[in-house]
Amino acid sequence: MIKRKLEEQLKSQFHISSFRPGQEEIIQDIMDGHDVLAILPTGSGKSLCYQLPASLSEGLTIVVSPLISLMEDQVKQLKAIGFKAVEALNSFMDPREKRRVLQQLDQYKLIYLSPEILQQKDIIGRLKQITVDLLVIDEAHCISQWGHEFRPDYLRLGDVLKQLHDPAVMALSATATKEVQHDIIASLDRPDIVRHIYPMDRENITFTVKKVENDRQKQDTITRLLKRYRVPTLIYFSSKRKTEEVAAVLSKHLPSHRIAFYHGGMDQLDRVAIQQQFMNDQLDIICCTSAFGMGINKQDIRLVLHYHFPLQIESYLQEIGRAGRDGQSSVSLLLYSPGDEALPKSIIANELPQADDADQLFRTLYQLYLKEPQLPSTDKVLDLLEVTEIQWRFLHYQMEKHGMIKNNQLVFQKQDWEQSIREIKQFMIARAALKQRKLDEITSWIHEERCLREHLYKGFQNNYKSPTYACCSNCGFSFKNWVPEQTRAEKTIYSWETKLKKLFFIGDYDSETK
């Protein structure tokens, strides 16, 4: 593929003037038909690496992504720039709409799919009928049982590839240790994959950790800091309720700032509104959960605060990676108070069934088998076993793998069950230990007394670029010396008549303020 053609397409279809580091090389390899493993830091424009080839390709590109809201955002953004042959398929969509997309599948160039929908027979059957040029695996670290976000559905992707007559593969991730990279390649069974691994350190971000006594002091610290700095700010929480609570507190204490909250429990329209307001500089501060930010491309986020710390360094890197994409000095501040470990611990416990409860769980399943081997609806199973949906998904996959469930029917053979249960329990213990180790990693980083930057990246790469601005709170950074450009937009209150005139560009709306 000629270099000029790629650049032309970049300008005419994506309205971007030049490639960012790594993009062109990766796209070139894809266009030449190679398999690619790309580890690129957050905010480096990973999606363009498959969107551009998809827009030039004859056949279909399918993208497997675990995040439905992210898929929907991407589809909206692509349609907005005029790339219309794009759609997302997920299990929440209207069945009629799904049928329509499937019927016209050959008219699309890019289809986003959730991993579970890719297990459905009708979808696979339909995909087999047309030419799939490229299968993209977004968040490819989910494939690895040693990754922090292991998703059983991802393990079946190797099989999906074979069923689709082995199209080219692109595995993408922002965070993958060497161990995880190895797992990805092995499970896709593509040893010749071309690797593009880029360092993830961000030289324009300053790292700070502040320890306080309690919640109250966290809120006071944030209030004091944001009184001094009115800059585009994200504050991350692990609890939806807390985003709303703290947003309300901050609104009270910072009347001149425009503050909103964002979490996955809000409806689609409200979520889009908040995202777009932040993009358009109509908001200064967003109190959010990790649901915010994926696919958001705001260049001038100056501050990323953590009210709660994430479950592992990988997530932290992803969240702070949204700061300072324009290369200007930006700061990450993580707030810690004693006892903060409890929340991530309970989140982990919710994800995995406890090994101690396993015997009881399997006894209940055996009772169920005696009555009727066919599994009842998911809701009923959750009720019966007293597990969360994530826990059941985990169990279900494990049981399928060990032949204890076939075609949604329980299969019982005494000897096999005992052996399988032992193995599943061992796996649960190993998984829980891994999660705990990840948690220990981030807590020990929080308590690190030497350079934060050095110790943050050590699990991922051997060295890092020297920081452009201040390094970290352990290397002498103080907010006193930080003077970012402040947002000046006035928070004026207009009458509705004036607001309406402004909206419609009617005449002399500038003169009146109320």
Next chain:
Amino acid sequence: MLFDYIVISCCSRFRDGRSISAVYHLLKGKRSIQTVQDSHIYQLNHFYGIYPTLQKQDFDEQIHKLVDDSLLVLNNDNTAALTDSGQHLLHRQANHGIVHYFNGMDYYQKAPVFLERLLLLIQTVTNSAENNFQFIPVIDKPIITNWVKKQYHQLRHHQAVFRSQLYKELYQLLQCCSETEANIFVDSLSGYNHYGMSSFQIADSYGLKRVDIPLVKTAMIHQMLSIITRNTTAYPIFARFFHDLPQASGITNSASKTKELLDKQYSAEEIAARRHLRLNTIYDHVVEIALYEDEFPLEQYVTTDKQSEILAAVNDTSSYKLKDIKWKVSETISYFQIRLVLAVEKIS
């Protein structure tokens, strides 16, 4: 407050005749004969279908609050009764202006489509005025986007005129609302480089309850629709909005098939056999048809004597509970006949 007032006034109409979930179904605009009939019998047509996005969980939560605040008491059979303070609230807010905007039975289908068309049209014309064709649309339902595309196509050669006319008409309509209402409405609009406020944000900045915001918007749309209908010449652009709006034709598809056959003089039993449906389903259709027909031939189904007997029983029990009525009348009168009389009389 608006939500509370509406729930309380529904409960006061239903008294102990209907459970609290009947209020939920009414506000959601459930397409069941029971709900449509309730809304006619209890004269709650104006509230029918005014809150299609209401979630059961939120509804239950609000009801619990009303109970906790001692405005409502839930009985064992899940019917609700007003307390004295509930009665008080009902009378105090009877003149709550915005409540009178509602015209649910006529507009429950039209209002959401009208609002969504308006939101997307404003976003489109203001962005295209700045030559920006890369915005994230506030509404992405194909049925709405196609309509806006069509409008845009027709107007693109005289955009400026269209934009100022749209502004003028909207301005006129908003002048008919209160100051706060107009502010809320304008704040939720999106335009060029500007995204409208979410329901949460509006609730926060006007000190209102979140659950009220969709109701406020719906009420305003109903008010606008009725103003436009009364004077279409003053609103040439909004009059276009009425083209291919969903018709609030009352009856369901299945019922209209039954009606065709009834008109051809088939009996209910024959229709059931022909359509492979249960006889009771056909009876449901007949009741549905009776609700909407002005000249329903009631005598074909219930003799005049029986009609008076049923009506007397209704007065006697002063309840619309079918069971109570059935108990009062002779055994030869069926539930179907009682429901039919109630439907035709649209009793209140």
